[in-house]
């Protein structure tokens with residue numbers, strides 16, 4: 001097969017030698033070894049009855065990985081064969097675990113009935129074949145594909161376009177569960193962001209590319225498995241030809257202009273899919289070209305920092321996606337996740353999306369009707385994908401039928417509303433695609449399918465009575481015979497005079513007559529002995545068969561078998577009919593998801609009071625009373641509290657006549673709301689350019705080309721870098737990439753090192769952003785010294801979060817106002833956090849001293865000038881004796897009565913508490 005992954009188990013040399021010598025082995029083992037040798041890089045799930053068995057090294061690896069018992073089965077070359085197995089019905093769970101651990105699994109099924117094999121001789125082995133390879137990027141099982149839309153089963157393939165100073169990479173990706181196919185090109189520096197956006201489970205690369213250290217690290221950091229494939233798979237000519245063939249088109253131009261490298265990446269992808277699915281053709285939607293210049297570039301760290309589709313805990317809950325998702329179908333939730341992951345930079349496209357949201361926000365009745373209709377629509381995309389893969393079920397056909405009906409109903413509702421009001425472009429296009437859902441297919445399905453559909457085609461019974469006369473006849477024969485059998489019980493009971501005689505069925509005897517032991521002699525004696533043939537004696541019952549029963553039974557069986565075969569034929573025909581209409585069905589399914597996404601965003605806008613942002617080509621960023629989508633909802637839910645909206649006005653581009661600064665330096669106490677303010681503005685950019693309304697009173701956003709958001713990093717020891725190193729690497733990335741159209745959010749950068757070093761770096765970075773990058777910048781810092789920059793640089797201004805002091809405590813107002821913070825209140829916040837009083841006192845004293853010194857203190861000075869901890873109780877920050885010390889000095893223990901001494905003690909304690 002030639003596919004190898006570095007993350008998969010490799011077959012060790014002993015196993016290889018075991019795999020080689022098939023002499024003297026049982027025919028079954030010989031078959032196993034042959035199949036295993038052809039799939040040496042995968043664990044082999046070898047179907048035996050109701051189990052998938054694994055042998056040899058596979059068994060040891062899998063039993064360890066899955067925590068299942070390792071047993072033995074027979075001998076091979078004189079040694080026990082290790083074996084373990086998983087039941088077929090639970091195989092999905094085990095597959096999932098193995099895939100998550102980076103293994104690949106070859107699923108080997110019996111491809112003929114054991115009865116067929118027997119006909120070839122008693123020792124003949126049932127034919128088996130690998131029917132597919134399961135790898136992280138090629139999962140299709142519903143249970144494997146965690147229904148949550150944040151997890152993606154994308155398979156990605158990369159190819160390098162040019163070497164030299166700045167190589168570019170073409171990335172093609174497919175979502176096997178829906179057939180969505182995308183190609184794009186990016187620079188190496190943008191690869192981490194692109195991979196974080198696509199979130200592939202597996203990345204394919206030609207052997208040369210896959211051995212590149214930088215590429216391997218990138219893929220590893222993206223959490224995907226890297227699978228090296230032969231160079232020959234990445235042949236652009238072959239890719240183009242394969243795509244055209246699959247899509248039945250003469251040219252791909254209609255779908256976009258694909259570069260040679262993109263076609264090569266697509267070729268690698270399609271070849272691998274073909275190999276892993278062993279000839280079965282998955283669903284393929286026409287490829288979409290994503291141009292880097294049409295997408296807002298968000299690097300990997302920013303995606304994590306802003307929690308776009310996953311929270312920092314790795315869950316969907318807590319993410320921006322979870323906060324804004326009001327869609328009613330899983331497909332639309334996936335669509336929304338993809339829009340949030342890939343906001344646009346194309347103004348007209350953004351505004352077209354906003355038009356659609358705005359229209360539905362203004363039409364509550366229409367919105368409600370559409371949402372009700374969408375709720376009733378099944379997941380068409382996944383049903384189609386399963387049918388394409390040959391893993392479809394009658395219920396998938398039913399889903400296609402229902403979805404076509406829903407599509408037409410929704411199209412009619414939209415067009416009807418549009419007649420009066422005129423639909424915006426996006427909704428009109430959706431209505432047209434929905435109206436093209438193939439009604440003829442729905443008609444065939446509704447004529448053929450029964451009302452209740454089984455999960456499995458092999459269960460039969462899904463074809464509607466009256467649809468096929470042959471099938472009806474066979475069913476009548478089968479059911480008629482069953483009735484005759486039911487009647488036979490009465491006939492036999494009367495003939496023998498045994499009232500308790502029963503006709504029963506089991507899988508060993510088939511139909512049989514059962515009487516109690518007491519009555520058995522009646523049947524074994526004349527005249528009944530001729531009719532009733534003894535089969536089995538149980539503790540209390542005796543079982544007999546009769547020729548009549550046997551004949552009826554074989555009639556039933558053959559009628560049932562023929563009926564099932566007919567039904568399966570009909571199933572195949574219907575599936576083919578659906579697949580012939582694949583293009584228009586895929587388009588309708590995408591339209592359903594988009595409509596739901598728009599209706600969901602409109603619902604959100606109304607429910608959460610979001611407004612339509614004005615989006616244009618300027619470099620303005622003007623937000624009035626902006627809010628943080630996640631913090632706002634959490635506050636309301638958990639504390640019934642309102643979020644305080646804050647304005648933010650910036651203008652990038654570096655025009656010194658700006659009416660607004662290009663950079664804001666935000667200072668203020670810890671916990672005051674700085675980070676929240678910074679992030680909410682970045683999130684507003686993402687929402688607006690994804691085509692959603694935003695949490696604000698008004699918003700005007702000049703399209704942003706790159707978005708950066710960084711927090712002074714936490715240690716990344718897993719990657720072997722210190723806090724400071726991570727921070728500097730990330731800051732470097734921003735300074736090297738941000739443009740006058742970019743939006744940069746920096747939260748406490750530079751704090752990971754010695755104060756003055758950190759301050760100097762933060763200072764220089766801000767100057768550089770101001771002079772060179774000229775981006776829109778929000779810069780939160782605890783270095784108050786940075787506020788001085790506002791006086792030196794024309795486009796830097798200060799902002800601070802307001803607090804009120806109240807009886808030595810502080811109250812956070814969460815209001816951002818222009819100007820610098822007068823003090824930092826760090827010690828107040830430390831008090832809120834419950835630091836012991838002596839520590840707070842001591843910190844207050846050190847602070848006073850530092851402020852007096854107005855510069856960098858020498859540790860020696862501090863030690864010399866200030867009292868130590870032990871003394872803190874007896875001295876004030878200014879060094880004078882405390883009240884406690886003074887009171888103590890006045891006491892004369894010898895002159896006190898016990899009562900007075902006790903009172904004095906109480907007083908001292910009181911003074912201590914006041915301290």
Ligand SMILES: Nc1ncnc2c1ncn2[C@@H]1O[C@H](COP(=O)(O)OP(=O)(O)OP(=O)(O)O)[C@@H](O)[C@H]1O
Nearest residue numbers: 642643644645669670671672673674675676677814
């Ligand atoms: N505008 C607001 N309205 C209401 N509550 C807010 C607002 N902003 C922040 N908060 C509340 O204050 C908490 C702290 O805010 P945030 O983390 O932004 O503070 P910070 O100034 O960045 O603190 P630190 O400097 O310690 O990181 C938030 O979790 C939220 O509960």
